[in-house]
Amino acid sequence: MTASLNVDICVIGAGSGGLTVAAGASQLGVSVVLVERHLMGGDCLNFGCVPSKALLAAGKAAHNIVHAGRFGVSGGPLHVDNVAVRQHVRDVIAGIAPHDSVERFRALGVNVIEGSARFTGPREIEVNGQKIRARRFVIATGSSPMVPPIPGLEAVPYLTNETVFDHDQEMAHLIVIGGGPIGVEMAQAHRRLGSAVTIVEMARMLPNDDPELTAVVQDCLAREGIDIRTGVTAESVASAAGGMAVTLDSGDLVRGSHILVAAGRKANLADLNLEAARVDYSPKGITVDRGLRTSNRKIYAIGDVTGGLQFTHVAGHHAGVVIRSALFRLPAKAKKTAHIPWVTYTDPELAHVGLREEAARALHGDINILRFPFGENDRAQAERDADGMIKIVTARNGKVLGVSMVGPHAGDLLQPWVMAVNQGLKIGAMAGTIWPYPTFGEVGARAAGSYFIPKLFTDRTRAIVRFLTKFG
Numbered sequence: 001m002t003a004s005l006n007v008d009i010c011v012i013g014a015g016s017g018g019l020t021v022a023a024g025a026s027q028l029g030v031s032v033v034l035v036e037r038h039l040m041g042g043d044c045l046n047f048g049c050v051p052s053k054a055l056l057a058a059g060k061a062a063h064n065i066v067h068a069g070r071f072g073v074s075g076g077p078l079h080v081d082n083v084a085v086r087q088h089v090r091d092v093i094a095g096i097a098p099h100d101s102v103e104r105f106r107a108l109g110v111n112v113i114e115g116s117a118r119f120t121g122p123r124e125i126e127v128n129g130q131k132i133r134a135r136r137f138v139i140a141t142g143s144s145p146m147v148p149p150i151p152g153l154e155a156v157p158y159l160t161n162e163t164v165f166d167h168d169q170e171m172a173h174l175i176v177i178g179g180g181p182i183g184v185e186m187a188q189a190h191r192r193l194g195s196a197v198t199i200v201e202m203a204r205m206l207p208n209d210d211p212e213l214t215a216v217v218q219d220c221l222a223r224e225g226i227d228i229r230t231g232v233t234a235e236s237v238a239s240a241a242g243g244m245a246v247t248l249d250s251g252d253l254v255r256g257s258h259i260l261v262a263a264g265r266k267a268n269l270a271d272l273n274l275e276a277a278r279v280d281y282s283p284k285g286i287t288v289d290r291g292l293r294t295s296n297r298k299i300y301a302i303g304d305v306t307g308g309l310q311f312t313h314v315a316g317h318h319a320g321v322v323i324r325s326a327l328f329r330l331p332a333k334a335k336k337t338a339h340i341p342w343v344t345y346t347d348p349e350l351a352h353v354g355l356r357e358e359a360a361r362a363l364h365g366d367i368n369i370l371r372f373p374f375g376e377n378d379r380a381q382a383e384r385d386a387d388g389m390i391k392i393v394t395a396r397n398g399k400v401l402g403v404s405m406v407g408p409h410a411g412d413l414l415q416p417w418v419m420a421v422n423q424g425l426k427i428g429a430m431a432g433t434i435w436p437y438p439t440f441g442e443v444g445a446r447a448a449g450s451y452f453i454p455k456l457f458t459d460r461t462r463a464i465v466r467f468l469t470k471f472g
Contacts, residue, residue: 004124004130004131004132004133005033005111005130005131005132005133006132006133006134007031007032007033007111007132007133007134007135008025008030008031008032008134008135008136009021009022009025009030009031009032009033009134009135009136009137009138009326009327010032010033010034010035010125010132010134010136010137010138011025011032011033011034011035011137011138011140012035012117012125012137012138012139012140012141012272013035013036013042013139013140013141013142013268013303013305014034014035014036014039014040014041014042014100014105014112014140015041015042015043015044015140015141015142015303015304015315016041016042016044016045016303016312016315016316016319017140017302017303017315017316017318017319018034018036018042018138018140018302018303018319019034019040019041019042019100019105020315020316020319020320020323021138021140021302021319021322021323022034022105022108022110023105023108023110024319024320024323024327025323025326025327026105026108026109026110027108027109028323028327030327031111032109032110032111033110033111033112033113033132033134034105034110034111034112034113035113035114035115035116035117035125035127035132036112036113036114037114037115037116037117040097040100040101040102040105040112041096041097041100042142043142043143043144043161043162043304044312045093045096045097045100046093047161047162047165048161048312049312050092050093050096051089051092051093051165052161052165052182052185052186052189052345053345054088054089054092054093055085055089055165055186055189055193056185056188056189056345056347058085058088058089058189058193059188059189059190059191059192059193060192060347062078062080062192062193062194063192063224063347065078066078070384071384078194080193080194082168082169082170082193083168085168085193086165086166086167086168087168089165090165102114113127113128113130113132115127115128116271117132117272118271118272118273119272119273119274119276119277119279120273120276121276121277122276122277122278122296122298122299123298125137135298136298136299136300136326137277137298137299137300138299138300138301138302138322138326139272139279139286139294139299139300139301139302139305140301140302140303140305140315140319141267141268141269141272141305142267142268142303142304142305142315143265143266143267143268143285143304143305143310144162144265144266144268145160145161145162145261145262145263145264145265145266146263146264146265146266147160147261147263148177148234148261148263150177150234150235150236150237151235151236151237152236152237152238153237153259153261155237155238155239156237156238156239156244156259158237158258158259158260158261159258159259159260159261160260160261160262161182161186161262164186164260167258170194170195171190171195171257171258172195172196172242172243172256172257173195173196173197173198173243173255173256173257173258174186174187174190174195174196174197174198174256174257174258174259174260175197175198175200175244175246175254175256175258175259175260176197176198176199176200176259176260176262177200177234177246177259177260177261177262177263178199178200178201178261178262178263178264179199179200179201179203179204179205179206179207179228179230180206180207180208180262180263180264181206181344181345182262183199183201183260183262183263184199184205184206184217184221184344184346185344185345185346186260186262187199187221187226188221188224188226188346188347191221191224191225191226192224196225196227196256197225197226197227198226198227198228198229198254198256199221199226199227199228199229199230200229200232200233200234200246200248200254201228201229201230201231201232202231202232202233203230203231204230204231205217205218205228205230206344206350208342209344209350209352209356209404210352210356210357210391210404212391213350213388213389213391213404213405213406214350214406216348216387216388216389216406217344217346217348217350217406220346220347220348220387221346227254229248229250229252229254232248232249232250232252233248233249234246234247234248234249235247235248235249237259240255242255242257243255243256243257243258244256244257244258244259246259265304265310266283267281267283267284267285267286267304267305267306267307268304268305269281269285269286269305274286277294277296277299278295278296279294279295279296279299279301280294280295282307284307285301285304285305285306285307285308286301286305286306286307287306288300288301288306290333290334291321291325291331291332291333291334292306292318292321292322292325292334293325300322300325300326302315302318302319302321302322303315303318306318308337309337309340309342311340311342313340313341314340317334317335317340318334320332321333321334335422338354338355338402338421339353339354339421339422340353341353341414341415341418343410343411343414345411347408348374348385348387348388348406348407348408348410349405349406349407349408349409349410349411350404350405350406350410351404351405351406351410351411351413351414352402352403352404352405352414353402353403353414353417353418353421354393354400354401354402354403354417354421355393355401355402356393356402356404357369357391357393357402359402360393360395360401360402364395364396364401366396367393367394367395367396367401368393368394368395368396368398368451369391369392369393370390370391370392370393370394370427370447370448370450370451371389371390371391371392371447371450372389372390372443372444372446372447372450373386373388373389373443374386374387374388374389374407374408374440374443375387376446377438377440377442377443377446378437378438378442379438379439379440379442380407380408380440380443382438383408385407385408387406387407387408388405388406388407388408388410389405389406389407389443390403390404390405390407390413390443390444390447391403391404391405391447392417392427392444392447392448394426394427394451397426398426398427398428398451399424399425399426399427400417400420400421400424400425400426400427400430401421402421403417403420403421403444405417405443405444407440407443408440409440413440413441413443413444416430416433416441416444417430417444427448427451428448428451428452430444430445430448431445431448431449431451431452433445
């Protein structure tokens with residue numbers, strides 16, 4: 001066995017959060033070991049954010065060709081080369097991969113070890129037969145697809161987000177089990193690239209978002225020809241002529257050529273031997289406090305493995321908290337869920353930050369709801385992209401409590417509202433801002449301005465204006 005290695009920080013997992021901790025700590029002058037058992041860049045680069053957005057971009061390009069006639073332009077007949085589309089996805093990953101590579105991190109001074117980490121004690125792990133001791137450990141092992149126990153599923157060649165991007169054969173009919181963000185994004189991308197698509201969701205589609213806005217997304221997907229089955233459960237899966245068949249608890253039978261399982265994710269805890277580290281965990285993930293410390297105060301956990309919101313930007317935020325806490329010994333805490341934005345990259349996009357309407361009513365009682373449709377936005381009309389709305393929730397005093405938006409570029413348009421929610425701004429600050437014309441962002445300005453209309457155009461203010469006119 002190789003001699004024990006002693007370092008300041010040992011990071012387990014080279015996804016976005018782990019890489020951020022490793023790079024930051026090394027550049028601050030402490031010794032760092034980074035352990036990764038599979039691919040540098042983790043799920044986001046290889047199986048998640050990056051490839052999914054690349055595939056969605058290909059789907060949007062195809063959609064724009066088909067619908068170019070709305071601008072008086074002929075796009076010609078659509079031809080989709082599935083092999084070339086998948087190569088586009090791989091090229092995008094390859095273009096980003098050097099930033100997350102073993103070579104780059106070793107050049108930064110990080111000792112990158114490729115292998116599986118297993119705790120052998122509260123201050124020690126073993127990798128490839130080598131013992132590693134550290135002053136602080138950071139567990140950043142992420143999550144992986146959860147495969148539901150549907151009878152027969154194990155006997156058919158189903159896809160997950162970890163395999164679908166390498167599947168370059170034509171999919172005549174894709175059945176998507178799960179109507180969360182991954183499921184609906186992949187459903188729309190494949191539909192636009194020529195596949196028939198059916199979504200099977202046991203609850204409602206996109207259940208963590210505002211139902212008033214998810215209805216807009218669902219309507220758009222249905223208009224594109226996606227068969228959406230909500231409130232039903234897949235009872236069994238079996239091989240069938242030309243593919244496979246899914247039996248629903250409604251009694252319906254859905255036949256398709258391929259199945260994509262997108263029914264949630266599970267924290268990657270296997271083989272870590274957390275009991276030896278005295279780290280508490282549950283099936284949801286590792287238990288942490290607001291400072292992201294585990295039950296072992298020398299061990300932190302960040303990102304998906306903690307069982308919270310599963311977004312790359314959350315893992316990045318967690319990494320910053322750990323650096324402030326572990327290296328600068330500052331009392332850093334992770335932001336509460338209400339301050340974390342998220343986006344589903346369908347077309348139209350669906351974005352949210354803060355409290356949804358029902359949660360705001362429960363906490364604050366009397367609230368205001370402000371809406372403005374993209375259909376009344378001049379830029380949206382010019383670009384023939386007018387589906388959607390913004391929905392703003394404020395307290396009685398005008399404080400912005402939450403914002404949901406469905407429409408073109410909603411993820412980008414949400415960002416000033418993220419600041420408003422995080423900084424506790426009032427709606428007047430947003431209404432008083434000059435927004436350039438013509439931009440999609442004006443939907444927010446118009447919604448904010450509507451807060452003051454009931455207060456401005458009243459009999460009392462009209463009487464004041466009439467009185468003032470008497471003075472010339």
